[in-house]
Amino acid sequence: MKLRRTREYRRGRIEIIPMIDVMFFLLVTFMLASLSMQSLNSITVNLPQGDAPNLHHAEPVTLTITKDSQIFLDKTPTTLATMAFALKAMLKGRDRGVVVNADSAAPEGTVVRAMLEARRAGVGHFLIAVKRQ
DSSP states (O other), X not given: OOOOOSSOOOOOOOOSHHHHHHHHHHHHHHHHHHHHTSOOOSOOOOOOBOOOOOOOOSSOEEEEEOTTOOEEEXXXXXXXXXXXXXXXXXXXXXXXXXXXXXXXXXXXXXXXHHHHHHHHTTOOEEEEOOBOO
C-alpha cells in the first residue's frame, strides 16, 4: 500500500514588493529626520563668500540684516531702538553668542550699529555667517 502525503511540499518564495515598501518607508523617515535637524531661525539673505569653521552651538540667536536695512531677531522684525530690549529677553538662560546673518549688500553702518546695540544688550561674542566657496 502506497501512502501519499496529505500536503504537497511547496518551496518558499521571497516577495520583493513588501521589501520595496519598507525601503521607501525608511527613505522617507531619514529624509524627514534630516530636514528636522536644520536650523530654520533666519531669513534667507545673500551671504558673502568666506572660509570659516562649522558652528558647534546649540540654537544660537540669529541677528539678520537684509540688503534694505531691515533687522530680524530669529525671524522677528525689530528696529535698532527696540532691539536691545528684545535681545535681552531672548538671551536669558542661553549662550551669550549671536550669529550675525548679514546680506553682502547690506549697508555696513547698519550692521555695525546693530552689533553695537547687541553688545549693549549683553552679547558676549558674535559669530558671522558666511557662504562656503
